[in-house]
Amino acid sequence: MEESKRFPVLKAQGHTVTETTDLVVSEVPLTVYFNDEEIVTMLCSPAQLEELAIGFLLTEGFIKKQEELYSLRYAPEENLIWIEGKARPLQKELMSKRFLSACCGKSRASFYFANDARLVKPQNSSLQITLTEAYTYANHLQEHLPLFQATGGIHSGGIARNGEILLTSYDIGRHNVFDKLFGSAFRAGLDLENHVIFFSGRISSEILLKVAKMKVPILIARSAPTDLALNLARDLKITVIGFARGDRLNIYTFPERILID
Incomplete structure (x- = not known):
């Protein structure tokens, strides 16, 4: 499937x-079925679609471990994916169930959906990276993504560790970038607890x-975070770096993970 097309323009x-x-x-459009039930239709870029479907089901709690995914079938001519896995009858309802409560028992931020409250916990990782590493990750997307340079119409992201770029993805949708990365990591058997994610866009609370x-x-991003995202990051012990461009960046939360080399 073509990733880009030419259109006449004045x-x-x-x-x-x-x-x-x-x-x-x-x-x-990509429609995903889980155990023969339609779960979601996503608008996306036509690449890494199986990873996108897996990543979405991971972030919504339908799948948690490798052994819970039984089979996957993709029909490219129809943009349909059928996934069979461990039965979780309440997950679809929880996806849209409103759930207003303080994050991790504190008052700074709130979860809005029940799934979010159930699936996240504070990150107690002792991972540290250098400023040089952070600059390298942030600039990788600008330097190695010809589709963005040609169209200016996509978001992109990647996963790295110890200075090595392990996975990358791109999509028209910010959320899809992360689901594609999550699905790719799941398929590769990567435990992401001591990894870094870098991203081209803005950091919202959903991201x-x-x-x-x-x-x-x-998390390293080339653009800005929102206040709710930073409040969540404080509660969930995630280091957030924004405006990472060239040799400049802002460290908003948990700066002890960034070594000044």
């Missing part, structure tokens, strides 16, 4: 208008919760 510069074509990213569900202690 380009204006000052008062000069020319006819040309522009490269735009592709967008497709922070996905990182917490992945059990990753350090």
Whole structure:
């Protein structure tokens, strides 16, 4: 499936208008079934779709361990994925069930959905990285993603450890990037408790919760965090770094994990 397509466009510069074509990213719907029940339809980029489906089910608690995923079948011509796994009859209901309560028993932030409250816990990792590592991860996306450079229309992210880039993903949707990474890590058998996630976009509370569900202690982003995301990060003991570009970054929470080299 094509990742991008050319469309005719009128380009204006000052008062000069020319006819040309522009490269735009592709967008497709993907519907996921779990134990023959339709769970979700996601709009996404047409890459790593099996990983996206697995990652979504992981973040929503349908699957927790390798042995709980029995089979996966993908029909690319219809953009449908069927996954068989351990029965969890209440998960779909919990996905949208409102649940307002203080995060981890404190008053700074609240969970909004029951699944979030059930699936996250504070990260007590002793992982530390250097500033040089943080800069390297943040700049990797800008330097190694030709589709973004060609279209400007996608988010991207990656997982790293000890200075090595292990996995990368991209998508039109910020949330999909993390689900693709989670699904890829699950398939590779990676335990993410001592890994770093780096990301091209903004850190909202929803993004922070996905990182917490992945059990990753350090998140590096090229853009800004929200206040709710930082409150959650304090409660969940996640190091948040924002505005990481070139040789600049801001460390917002748990700076002891970043070594000044």
